[in-house]
Amino acid sequence: MIIKSAEFVCSNTRIDKLPPPTIPEYAFIGRSNVGKSSLINALTQHKGLAKTSQTPGKTQLINHFLVNKEWFLVDLPGYGYAKTSKTNRSEWEKFIKKYLFNRENLQCVFVLIDSRLTPQKNDLDFCCLLGEKGIPFILIFTKADKQSKIKSEHNIELFRKALLTWFEEVPPHILTSSETRNGCDEVLGLIDEVNQRFTV
Template identity: 65%
Template sequence: MIIKSAEFVCSNTQISKLPEPTLPEYAFIGRSNVGKSSLINMITSVKGLAKTSQTPGKTQLINHFIINKNWFLVDLPGYGFARVSKSLAEKWEKFIRQYLSKRENLQCVMVLVDSRLEPQKLDLQFIDSLGEMGLPFVVVFTKSDKQSKGKTATNVQLFKNELLKNWEELPDIFITSSEDKTGRDELISFIDQINQQ
């Protein structure tokens, strides 16, 4: 698939105001600052389409982007951001959960994980909650340009080991960098394959 167009559709805090669920949708989620917005820009090759920042907590709304006028990419606020108040964090969590459980056109949740870190409890817990909701997901390791391939491979293996404690089968796994475009073709092919079904 060639990405011919990528446009911002809307930002929302209310599930009732999301675009009509008539097109396939892929949501990017993960800890604050993991690189969700950067990955959307990398996939679409549109710099600045999704707003990025060095400061965690940049994305605070559900942002819809329409690709090739026939599928949606969704940029979500990050989880596990310590610097917002507890009540705000709970509000976001509830909102994200509501989105995940109600969005009928959601094809796959793309869970972003920082490839520089050893397995984090929060990511594993989030993945388990997707399992409980029965949602299809893949794991996308980000920022692979920041360390050696060997270090990335070690962290990916440690993560797989953790997943295998709770899951019989491993999900699809992607290794990416928004900096050097590692993993772009693989992610696009994956989405294309689901869109064709």
């Protein structure tokens, strides 16, 4: 897939204010500071599209971006650590779940996981939540450039094994780097395939 355009559409916490569900939509989510905004910028080849920050928990809204005027890329708030109150975090969780469970044109959730880490409970819990609700998802392991491929593959295998205690089959995974754009074409290729089959 060649990215010809990528533009910000809206930010909000209200499901009823989202764009009409007439084109395919793909959500990106992960632990705070997993490198989500950097990966979105690398995918779209648009350096300032998603706001990056050294502060975990920066994304606090559902952000919609229109790509190639054909599909939505959705940047969701990170789960896990964030410098905010428990009340705020609880509110985020409510609207994220409401979005994930009710958005009719949502085709797939890309769950971002830091490839440098061994399996983390909140990543596993989130994958299990998607599995329980029958929401299709793909594992995107980030920050491949930060360590050797052998170390990344070791952590990926540990994560897959951990998921197999809940799942009969583990969803596909892609190892990515926002610095080198490693894996970006693979992610876009998957989106392109699903787009071809999308009907309103």
